Structures are given as structure tokens and as C-alpha cells.
Amino acid sequence: MSTEKPRGGAAKEAFSGRTxxxxxxxxxxxxxxxxxxFPYVAFDNGGGAFMIPYLVxxxxxxxxLLMLDYAIGHRYRGSAPLSFRRLHPxxxxxxxxxxxxCVVIAxxxxxxxxxxxxxxxxxxxxxxxxxPASFFMKDYMRVxxxxxxxxxxxxxxxxxxxxxxxxxxVVLMLGVQNGIGKMNVVLIPLLVVMFLIMVGMALTLPGxxxxxxxxxxxxxxxLADSSVWVAAYGQIFFSLSVGFGIMxxxxxxxxxxSDLSGSALVVGFANSSFExxxxxxxFAALGFMANASGTQVADVATSxxxxxFIAFPAIISQAPFGTLIGVLFFGALAFAGFTSLxxxxxxxxxxxxxxxxxxxxxxxxxxxxxxxxxxxxxxxTTTGLNLLDVVDxxxxxxxxxxxxxxSVMLLSxxxxxxxxxxxxxxxxxxxxxxxxWMIMAGGITPLILGYIxxxxxxxxxxxxxxxxxxxxxxxxxxxxxxxxxVIAFLLSRLPWSRRTAEAFTSPxxxxxxxxxxxxxxxxxxxxTHYTGxxxxxxxLDQDFSLRAIDRGTVVRKDAPWAHxxxxxxxxxxxxxxxxxxxxxxxxxxxxxxx
Numbered sequence: 367m368s369t370e371k372p373r374g375g376a377a378k379e380a381f382s383g384r385t386x387x388x389x390x391x392x393x394x395x396x397x398x399x400x401x402x403x404f405p406y407v408a409f410d411n412g413g414g415a416f417m418i419p420y421l422v423x424x425x426x427x428x429x430x431l432l433m434l435d436y437a438i439g440h441r442y443r444g445s446a447p448l449s450f451r452r453l454h455p456x457x458x459x460x461x462x463x464x465x466x467x468c469v470v471i472a473x474x475x476x477x478x479x480x481x482x483x484x485x486x487x488x489x490x491x492x493x494x495x496x497x498p499a500s501f502f503m504k505d506y507m508r509v510x511x512x513x514x515x516x517x518x519x520x521x522x523x524x525x526x527x528x529x530x531x532x533x534x535x536v537v538l539m540l541g542v543q544n545g546i547g548k549m550n551v552v553l554i555p556l557l558v559v560m561f562l563i564m565v566g567m568a569l570t571l572p573g574x575x576x577x578x579x580x581x582x583x584x585x586x587x588x589l590a591d592s593s594v595w596v597a598a599y600g601q602i603f604f605s606l607s608v609g610f611g612i613m614x615x616x617x618x619x620x621x622x623x624s625d626l627s628g629s630a631l632v633v634g635f636a637n638s639s640f641e642x643x644x645x646x647x648x649f650a651a652l653g654f655m656a657n658a659s660g661t662q663v664a665d666v667a668t669s670x671x672x673x674x675f676i677a678f679p680a681i682i683s684q685a686p687f688g689t690l691i692g693v694l695f696f697g698a699l700a701f702a703g704f705t706s707l708x709x710x711x712x713x714x715x716x717x718x719x720x721x722x723x724x725x726x727x728x729x730x731x732x733x734x735x736x737x738x739x740x741x742x743x744x745x746x747t748t749t750g751l752n753l754l755d756v757v758d759x760x761x762x763x764x765x766x767x768x769x770x771x772x773s774v775m776l777l778s779x780x781x782x783x784x785x786x787x788x789x790x791x792x793x794x795x796x797x798x799x800x801x802x803w804m805i806m807a808g809g810i811t812p813l814i815l816g817y818i819x820x821x822x823x824x825x826x827x828x829x830x831x832x833x834x835x836x837x838x839x840x841x842x843x844x845x846x847x848x849x850x851x852v853i854a855f856l857l858s859r860l861p862w863s864r865r866t867a868e869a870f871t872s873p874x875x876x877x878x879x880x881x882x883x884x885x886x887x888x889x890x891x892x893x894t895h896y897t898g899x900x901x902x903x904x905x906l907d908q909d910f911s912l913r914a915i916d917r918g919t920v921v922r923k924d925a926p927w928a929h930x931x932x933x934x935x936x937x938x939x940x941x942x943x944x945x946x947x948x949x950x951x952x953x954x955x956x957x958x959x960x
Contacts, residue, residue, distance in 0.1 A: 378618075389550040392554055393553065403670065406668060410667075411591075413582055423595075423602040424634055426806045430806040432633060433799065437626060437788075440620050445720045447721065450614075454781050460769065471710050477754065479527075479704055484526045492692075498675070498680050510748040516749040520746050520747065531742075534707060557705075561698050564698065576657055581646075600818055603818075626795045655677065714733045723862075760846060774808065779808070
């Protein structure tokens with residue numbers, strides 16, 4: 367297995383190269399939402415005209431956020447909790463919050479993969495018959511009339527979900543290079559090939575052109591609707607796996623010299639290209655369905671579980687070579703879901719491993735077995751579908767969005783970390799970033815995320831959620847979302863294990879803010895008690911800590927704390943002028959920079 371030796375010591379797993387990292391990042395980004403969410407969002411928000419706000423959202427929010435996550439993970443070389451702690455001790459809770467979100471997503475995500483696996487087999491005999499909706503709801507999932515928590519297990523679904531967890535356990539046990547990396551290198555090209563074949567077959571179906579017309583015919587008036595732009599930003603945000611620890615964790619496995627900005631561009635455009643491919647395939651098939659039933663495409667267009675497990679089986683039953691289309695579609699759905707599940711659970715494994723100082727096999731066992739138990743206990747049941755519906759909606763719309771919003775606001779306005787992270791990206795990347803990137807990541811993104819959050823909160827609070835009982839929504843929706851914050855805070859208060867040097871050393875100094883940490887800077891106090899923290903970046907062996915302060919770009923002449931005790935600085939002069947220039951021999955010690 368490929369390893370690297372960071373400053374401070376313990377061997378850390380790594381991808382063998384940038385290509386493998388890109389495959390893994392694409393595998394995380396390309397998930398279920400690319401296939402069953404994007405096509406309908408585009409259709410419902412202006413068709414072809416939607417591509418304009420979608421591209422704007424990709425360039426102004428999606429890729430900048432990818433770069434931000436990459437910078438944190440690559441600079442601080444740890445799991446989400448450890449990387450945020452190394453960035454600044456007060457930010458550790460953000461890392462645990464993102465990890466807790468991954469816990470919730472993982473326990474229901476495996477269920478959907480189990481469905482896709484079974485429906486791949488069902489495609490050979492088209493066992494759903496003439497009424498796919500009734501088959502899925504009544505015969506397959508046997509959905510209870512009561513919205514509650516029950517333990518009436520559906521054993522075929524239970525077994526399929528257990529198989530997904532078992533395969534995941536093996537992959538994660540094999541490690542970053544031999545497990546995660548190699549699995550993505552195999553599955554992502556296979557996924558693309560399978561989907562290309564399916565799309566090619568869908569385009570030959572009678573009525574396919576009708577479906578493509580419905581998808582791509584532009585409604586230019588939609589561009590004047592703010593909700594269309596919000597939908598574009600929401601789709602980009604949810605489909606790129608940003609804001610909940612995945613890309614931070616994966617970037618920590620990159621080698622010290624890795625092109626971060628170039629990788630973000632590749633992953634961002636690859637994800638969007640697959641979404642466009644999925645839109646073509648899905649709407650070509652929906653056009654066939656509308657043509658066969660004598661209805662309009664709008665009458666059969668849907669998204670999510672309804673598209674995948676109700677609409678597509680109906681298409682497969684009527685289409686020429688329907689069996690092959692079904693195997694390709696559900697097989698691709700299973701592969702896309704599995705590569706995303708790998709990344710989601712790896713966030714948890716990495717965090718537990720860093721916190722407790724465990725070996726990979728021990729950490730994987732400690733994480734996967736309890737997650738699998740919770741997943742198998744609550745979801746392959748007659749009440750599991752309603753639980754999935756509520757948990758998925760709230761963890762995405764309120765958990766991920768809120769965590770991302772707060773983290774971006776803290777990094778930009780609270781801790782002024784963007785200049786240092788930008789410098790780190792530029793130190794290793796071919797595509798250089800400037801003030802524009804900081805404006806997009808720290809300005810545009812919080813505004814959009816804030817609007818999405820407020821809109822969702824007000825709508826759900828006033829209208830309720832899908833006519834479900836209030837106690838159920840309060841417990842597994844609002845209650846779950848709030849509990850994640852509390853649990854994250856408590857986890858951040860637990861001590862780090864002394865069995866791992868990773869908890870006590872960092873390849874890069876913490877980011878000291880000229881105002882937030884003004885007393886510590888004035889006294890030359892370290893931010894943490896870990897005096898062994900390295901004072902140089904892993905990438906260039908060049909010190910970036912306190913550079914802005916040294917150069918006077920952060921500390922202003924009127925800063926009340928600019929004159930530290932014991933320093934003879936003329937009244938009104940810039941403290942930076944009395945300090946040595948960046949790169950001089952009289953730098954603070956590594957302990958002072960920790």
C-alpha cells in the first residue's frame with residue numbers, strides 16, 4: 367500500500383497518484399442524485415434554459431467549494447474533525463458535525479443500493495408485472511399504513527442490504543489504495559460504459575425525440591425566476607459531495623505535491639457531464655413511455671424513487687430489449703450508489719481512526735458493524751420507506767446545508783482562513799486562484815446557501831412534511847437535525863488518543879486570525895498545547911503561517927492590540943513593520959506557530 371510520512375510521524379495512507387484520487391472523487395460525486403434527480407430538476411426549471419444557471423452555479427459555487435474542501439484536507443492531512451481542529455481548535459465541532467451527517471446518510475443509503483441490486487435481477491423476469499407502483503409499494507416493500515417505527519422485516523430486502531454492507535466492509539478493510547482507489551478505478555469506467563450503452567439504446571426507442579424535446583426545449587422566461595437559479599445552485603451543491611467531509615477526507619490522502627485546482631475542475635465538469643448524460647438517457651426513455659401511453663412527457667416525468675423503481679420498470683416492460691436496459695440501468699444505479707457509500711463511510715472511519723488512534727481494520731470494524739446493524743434494524747422493514755423519506759429530506763435540506771453554510775461563514779468571515787487556503791492551493795496547483803475565488807467561495811456561496819436554508823425552513827415549518835404525523839417529523843426530522851449538532855459538540859470535547867502521533871502533530875500551522883486570536887498573537891502564545899506541530903506546509907516546505915500579519919495585510923495601524931508588551935513600536939506604526947519579513951531567520955519557533 368502506498369504511504370507517505372508526514373511531519374510528526376505516523377504513516378498515513380495515500381492514493382498512489384492524482385488519477386486515482388480523481389476517480390475516487392468522481393465516484394463520490396456521481397451518485398443516485400445524478401441519475402434520478404438532475405433530469406427532473408432540469409425539466410422542471412426551464413429545460414434547455416436551465417443549463418445557463420446550472421453552468422453559472424458550477425463555476426461560481428460548485429468548483430470553488432470543491433477547491434475549499436481540497437485545500438483544508440490537503441493542507442492539514444487528516445479526517446474532517448482533525449483537519450478542522452488543525453486549522454483552528456475552535457473549528458473541531460464543524461468536522462464532527464459533517465461526520466455525524468455522514469452517519470445518518472450511510473444507514474439509509476445502503477438500503478437503496480440493495481433495492482438497485484435486487485431490481486437488476488428482477489429485470490431478467492420483469493417480476494414487477496403490469497403495475498410496477500403496486501409491486502414496489504405493496505409486494506416488495508409492503509409499506510405499512512401506519513407512519514411509525516416497526517420491526518416487521520422484509521427478508522429479501524434485508525439480505526440485499528446486508529450484502530451491500532458486507533462488500534463495503536471488505537473494500538474499506540483493503541485500505542485507501544487497494545480498496546477505495548482500485549474499486550473506483552474499476553467501477554467508474556464501467557459505470558460510464560454501461561450508461562453510454564443504455565443511453566444509446568434509449569435513443570433508438572420510439573418517442574425518444576419527444577422526450578429530448580421536452581428536456582432541452584428552452585423556456586427563456588424561467589431565467590427571470592429566482593427559484594430556477596436557486597434550484598441550479600441546489601443541484602450543484604448536492605451532487606458534488608461538498609460540505610460534509612468527503613472531499614476533505616479524500617484530499618488528505620493526496621500526495622504533498624498534487625494539483626488541487628486542476629483536480630477540482632476535472633471532477634466538477636466530469637460530474638456535470640454525467641448528469642447531462644443521465645438526463646438524455648432518462649428523458650429519451652420517458653419520451654418512449656409517453657408515446658406508448660399516448661400522454662405528454664410532463665405526465666410521466668418524475669424523480670427520485672418514483673423514477674427509478676416505478677417509472678423505469680414500466681418502461682423496461684414495454685421497450686424492445688427491455689431486459690438489457692433494465693440490467694444496465696439498475697446496475698449503473700447500484701455502482702453509482704456504492705461508490706458514493708464508500709466515500710460517505712470513509713469519512714466516519716477516518717474520523718474514528720484519528721480520534722481513537724486505531725488501526726484501519728479496527729476502525730473499519732468499529733464503524734461499519736454498528737452502522738450496518740442500525741441500517742438493518744430500521745430500514746428493511748414495512749415502516750422503513752417513510753423513515754427514509756423524512757430522514758433523507760431533513761439531513762440534506764437542513765443538516766448538510768446548515769453545516770456547509772456555517773463552515774463557509776466561519777472560514778471566510780470568522781477566521782479569515784481563505785487567504786491562507788488560497789495560498790496553499792496556489793503553491794501546488796497549475797491554475798492559480800485570486801480574489802475572485804475568495805469572493806465566490808466566501809461571498810456568493812453563503813448567500814445562496816442561506817437563501818436555500820431559509821426557504822426550506824419556512825416552507826416546512828408552515829406546511830409540514832408530506833402530511834406525516836407531527837411527532838414523527840419532529841423526532842426523525844427536526845430532532846435528528848438538531849441532535850447532530852449536540853453530538854458533534856460533545857465529540858469535540860472528548861480527548862484525542864495518545865496512541866497516535868497524528869493527534870499531536872500537523873503538517874501545517876493553525877490559521878491565526880488577527881482579530882479573533884489577537885491576544886495569543888500579541889503574547890506569541892500557541893493556539894494549542896501541541897508544541898510538536900510542524901511550522902511548514904507539507905507541499906513546499908515553506909512557512910505560510912502569520913504571513914499576512916508579517917506583511918501588514920491584515921493588521922491595521924489602528925488595531926488596538928498592534929503594540930505588544932515589550933516591543934518598542936512607535937505610536938500609530940504598523941506592528942508588521944517591526945517584525946522580520948517573511949522567510950527571515952528570526953521566525954517564531956514551531957511551538958509558537960502550533
